[in-house]
Amino acid sequence: MSFERVAVIGLGLLGGSIGLAVQKHLPRVRTIGFDADAGVRERARERGLVHEVLDDPVEAVRQADLVVLCVPVGAMRLAAAAVAPGLSADVVVSDVGSAKQRVSRALAETLPGHTVIPAHPVAGTERSGPDAGFASLFAARWCILTPPDGAPEDKVAALTAFWQALGSTVEVMDAGHHDMVLAVTSHIPHLVAYTIVGTASDLEEVTRSEVIKYSAGGFRDFTRIAASDPTMWRDVFLHNKDAVLEMMDRFMGDLEAMRSAIRAEDGEAMFDLFTRTRAIRRGIVEQGQDDARPDFGRADHGKDTA
Amino acid sequence: MSFERVAVIGLGLLGGSIGLAVQKHLPRVRTIGFDADAGVRERARERGLVHEVLDDPVEAVRQADLVVLCVPVGAMRLAAAAVAPGLSADVVVSDVGSAKQRVSRALAETLPGHTVIPAHPVAGTERSGPDAGFASLFAARWCILTPPDGAPEDKVAALTAFWQALGSTVEVMDAGHHDMVLAVTSHIPHLVAYTIVGTASDLEEVTRSEVIKYSAGGFRDFTRIAASDPTMWRDVFLHNKDAVLEMMDRFMGDLEAMRSAIRAEDGEAMFDLFTRTRAIRRGIVEQGQDDARPDFGRADHGKDTA
Ligand SMILES: NC(=O)c1ccc[n+]([C@@H]2O[C@H](COP(=O)([O-])OP(=O)(O)OC[C@H]3O[C@@H](n4cnc5c(N)ncnc54)[C@H](OP(=O)(O)O)[C@@H]3O)[C@@H](O)[C@H]2O)c1
Ligand SMILES: NC(=O)c1ccc[n+]([C@@H]2O[C@H](COP(=O)([O-])OP(=O)(O)OC[C@H]3O[C@@H](n4cnc5c(N)ncnc54)[C@H](OP(=O)(O)O)[C@@H]3O)[C@@H](O)[C@H]2O)c1
Known part of the structure; x- marks a missing residue:
């Protein structure tokens, strides 16, 4: 399997960079974005961070086969809850949070029955917001996946391929x-x-x-x-x-x-x-x-x- | 007054950069260099860090009107003692050491009767040795002079002009x-x-x-x-x-x-x-x-x- 429709939630440095990198490296993938902040959504539209920026989180994830939560670690639970009603049954929900154990627990609790595969691209700069992102942020960097026990292998493989396509080397490890x-x-x-x-x-x-x-x-x-x-x-x-x-x-x-x-x-x-x-x-x-x-x-x- | 003959003692990052910067910005000044390490002297000659590299510290400072000690802080006393017999009466002895109070004391004790005006260019990189220096190291950087009480004003002014010529802004302060x-x-x-x-x-x-x-x-x-x-x-x-x-x-x-x-x-x-x-x-x-x-x-x- 590979992803065809990717929803990016949170359009700051990480979300914006993912949007730009997908458009560059995976031109057949459709990208949809949402951010809680209307000003950020507007700037994201102007910069073309994703193909389409929607004003409603539920609509943004509709029919997506990959949803990547790119919000501050403390907002992950809220962001997950906000998209939950729109998630399709076999979607992969992932994130880019810099801490993994507590975030994984929060996502699993908020999205029971869904496949959650947490991730952390070890790539960043000191800047944030919708103007900070760039397509090469992940090139030659590592991305760590922390799939929970029993995560479907084909979905872990698809997420691995996704990050590799953006230029990263993927490593799997335990969240702790x-x-x-x-x-x-x-x-x-x-x-x-x-x-x-x-x-x-x-x-x-x-x-x-x-x-x-x-x-x-x-x-x-x-x-x-x-x-x-x-x-x-x-x-x-x-x-x-x-x-x-x-x-x-x-x-x-x-x-x-x-x-x-x-x-x-x-x-x-x-x-x-x-x-x-x-x-x-x-x-x-x-x-x-x-x-x-x-x-x-x-x-x-x-x-x-x- | 302005300097016509500058002796650089220690031809690593700082000494080499001073030599190159003087040749670039003060083309009429003659530069002579010495380093305790024969291998460094050889490499300094190859790179042309100064006009002339001598094998004897006493000869290196002969007739110099400015001597700049560019050795590790702990070697300043030794380096000063090694050049002392060759110093002319109205030479200015300076240094580039990163700590000033103890170094100033060591230089004053080692060179009684000479004008010592300690300095510290706040510019550096993590590299060292005769291959590390470059002419623009001091451009747009600060250089701190810590002249002792009673230092001759014309000599402080000449050293200030010297560092300004290399691209630095000079500030005078107390060594402590x-x-x-x-x-x-x-x-x-x-x-x-x-x-x-x-x-x-x-x-x-x-x-x-x-x-x-x-x-x-x-x-x-x-x-x-x-x-x-x-x-x-x-x-x-x-x-x-x-x-x-x-x-x-x-x-x-x-x-x-x-x-x-x-x-x-x-x-x-x-x-x-x-x-x-x-x-x-x-x-x-x-x-x-x-x-x-x-x-x-x-x-x-x-x-x-x-
Ligand atoms: N920066 C790095 O170097 C780096 C590296 C690797 C991973 N990470 C991780 O990546 C994630 C995002 O960091 P970032 O640097 O991209 O931050 P960012 O530039 O500040 O972007 C985060 C965006 O998410 C929005 N947001 C906040 N709460 C939201 C919610 N509930 N729903 C939707 N959008 C929401 C923010 O809006 P407002 O501006 O209005 O709050 C902001 O636009 C964090 O979890 C961080 O730990 C960061
Ligand atoms: N690096 C920085 O970023 C920086 C910035 C501002 C100021 N400073 C100061 O600048 C001074 C020199 O630092 P650097 O980075 O240029 O070091 P460096 O690259 O290691 O150069 C020092 C040179 O002095 C030689 N030397 C040692 N003892 C000597 C002696 N008694 N007589 C003659 N030569 C001697 C060394 O030879 P060997 O290699 O054989 O020991 C070496 O070639 C230090 O006092 C430091 O605190 C450094």
């Missing part, structure tokens, strides 16, 4: 493991970036204007991450609390060890850590998840951005 | 304040990035291969910073210990507050922080220290890299 992995590779980095930018904003000894001026020393990269959407990230931390707290404890323990090393002027401990961390960087560059060029190769990647 | 500002905008971000990459490397539940694969969720930006030179950064933390420890305590306090907010599922506290941090980002983009494009505008900036 997903949440642990992403806590490390995404949620803690965002939390740390937000916190450090907050710390810097509140200092008395150093003015904001100084923080801004001298940000090229490393800080500016944190501010980019810390410019991400507040609603999305609040929802992520509320919905991946356990894994985030666990990883945060590890990180804070390691940070305390570094504080002790600095206090003791233990240059060897610092040198050791600063050397070990290079191996992971090499892996990331080798595997194409970042680039050693000064622009990190993002110039090619987001070429068709707004 | 510099160390506090940079602890926030550079040293803590690096320490946090190194630590988080270390934490991620050591997990049992999440493999290194998973960390690498799913790094596009935010983690990869930390790995870039954590790929910076271990010697340089060990020296920075050893030489800016007090300010780093103070800022680290603030940051860790704020991180604990976020942990409590997550534990209490206090979405409002999170949303509030995640919103406040956007203002600083806007300032950085508006003031040209970063760019809102997906490649952060680095494509233009490092154009003539390697």
Whole structure:
């Protein structure tokens, strides 16, 4: 089986990018979109994010064989409930939420009797809204599927093929493991970036204007991450609390060890850590998840951005 | 006064960039270079980082009216001692070290009777060595001078003009304040990035291969910073210990507050922080220290890299 009619619910960065990517890579698939926000729907029409933007969620999913929920994690239950009356019997309902265990549970509870196959494309930028999406967002990125036990194999295969067509490599894993992995590779980095930018904003000894001026020393990269959407990230931390707290404890323990090393002027401990961390960087560059060029190769990647 | 003969001691990222930038922007200035490492000297000759690379530090500074020490912070005293016998009476000795209070003291002690005007160009990349430098590294960046009390005004003015010629905007401040500002905008971000990459490397539940694969969720930006030179950064933390420890305590306090907010599922506290941090980002983009494009505008900036 393959999908012929895809409904995208939520037309921000992720929803818009899916719409554009499907139109580019799967030209025979019909795309229909809905967003709770009328302003977003209008802008989505202007940009042609999907073939057709409807004002009613029930109509938007009518006859769709794939529905992808692209709303903040905390709005997934509501978005699912809103489309439920229009779902056809053999539709696949999926999502793109950044946390999976709680979201999967919410979707399963809200849509009993339907096939729900949660997903998370590990691709993003710090921008959001209907102007943020672009067709190549998923190219050369990973997409994680977390099908529940007993999910129909042909439907998992169809969703896999769908993400592959958009340029991604698909990996299947358990929702709990997903949440642990992403806590490390995404949620803690965002939390740390937000916190450090907050710390810097509140200092008395150093003015904001100084923080801004001298940000090229490393800080500016944190501010980019810390410019991400507040609603999305609040929802992520509320919905991946356990894994985030666990990883945060590890990180804070390691940070305390570094504080002790600095206090003791233990240059060897610092040198050791600063050397070990290079191996992971090499892996990331080798595997194409970042680039050693000064622009990190993002110039090619987001070429068709707004 | 203006400089006619500039000696660059240490021909890595900073020294090489100064050599290339002077040749580009101040074509009448003669540049002479030295590095303690014979392999670096050879590569510096091949790349033409300076007009002339000498094998003897004393000869390298002979007749120079500006000597810029571009070695790791912990090697400044040694590098200064090595050139001391060749310094002319009215030379200006400067440096580019990332920490200023202890370095200034070391240079003043090592070179009594000479004019020492410490400096720190707030510009860098994660790369080091003689292949890393490029002429535009200092363009549109800030350079901080920390002249000691009583430094001759004409010499401070000449050093200011020198950095302006390389494309930088110069700011004068007290060495102690510099160390506090940079602890926030550079040293803590690096320490946090190194630590988080270390934490991620050591997990049992999440493999290194998973960390690498799913790094596009935010983690990869930390790995870039954590790929910076271990010697340089060990020296920075050893030489800016007090300010780093103070800022680290603030940051860790704020991180604990976020942990409590997550534990209490206090979405409002999170949303509030995640919103406040956007203002600083806007300032950085508006003031040209970063760019809102997906490649952060680095494509233009490092154009003539390697
Ligand atoms: N951003 C990333 O880097 C990234 C990466 C991977 C996955 N994700 C996940 O992708 C999802 C969407 O994120 P995004 O970055 O695309 O956010 P976004 O740009 O803010 O888009 C979300 C859109 O959904 C709309 N919406 C909110 N509640 C809705 C509802 N009940 N029904 C229909 N539409 C609703 C929002 O409208 P309003 O603007 O009016 O609220 C907004 O237009 C999140 O679950 C996030 O965790 C994000
Ligand atoms: N990297 C940045 O982003 C940045 C930004 C602003 C300021 N800074 C500061 O700039 C300085 C240089 O950093 P960098 O990034 O240019 O480092 P780098 O690329 O490693 O270059 C330093 C060079 O100095 C050589 N060296 C070491 N000890 C020496 C000595 N006693 N005499 C002569 N040469 C010696 C090193 O040789 P070996 O390779 O054999 O050790 C190396 O070639 C540091 O103080 C750093 O804090 C760096």
